[in-house]
Amino acid sequence: MDSQNIKPFRARRHLKLITILYIINFFAFLFFPGNLKIGVGLPILLIIRTIWQYNLVYISIGEDFITYQPAAPLRKSVSILFKEITSVSYKNNKVIINYINKISNKQYTVNIPLSIMEDAEKEKLLSTLHIILKDKEI
Structure with missing residues (x-):
């Protein structure tokens, strides 16, 4: 995977x-x-x-994955392959991603708050997600 194809989004x-x-x-x-x-x-x-937090890459989107790093310092990041995502919804200034982990076959939900992102960065993220995951939106 080429690092030039990863789009970073920051929470500033x-x-x-x-x-x-x-x-x-x-x-x-x-x-x-x-x-x-x-x-x-x-x-x-x-x-x-x-x-x-200023240097934190909050969300990164690659060719076939999305990685979410919470802004809380001790919480671990979540990486999800696009093929594992079952649905995506946008509610109350958050992105809700439901996915099934192929290894454990368990369903998980990730709530990504967008309130800590600047408006321009948030719009860029939402348009990128809409393009990539348009067939999985609810």
Whole structure:
């Protein structure tokens, strides 16, 4: 599989505002008396998480698969082959993908929230999914 055929989609909505708030929070905690480790450590962890999310490929679509990486840092990614997908629906700012894992023969559902994606990126993702999975839409 050629990496040039993979389309990455990122979840970067409101990250600039959140980063600015974390930086302000960091300096505000420096001026409060009390435990300096919590006052400095927590904002630094939040800034690191924001940088991680900025660089995160939220959804990637290849020639025959789709991979979803949740924005929560410790959740694992889900890769689905197009031939395993049984249905796709678009409801309440989410994409709901039902698929059957060919190895375990179990049916699974993946809910992909689109609210953390910027509008242009979301529209590009939805149009790509519509083109690729138009025969499986409900």
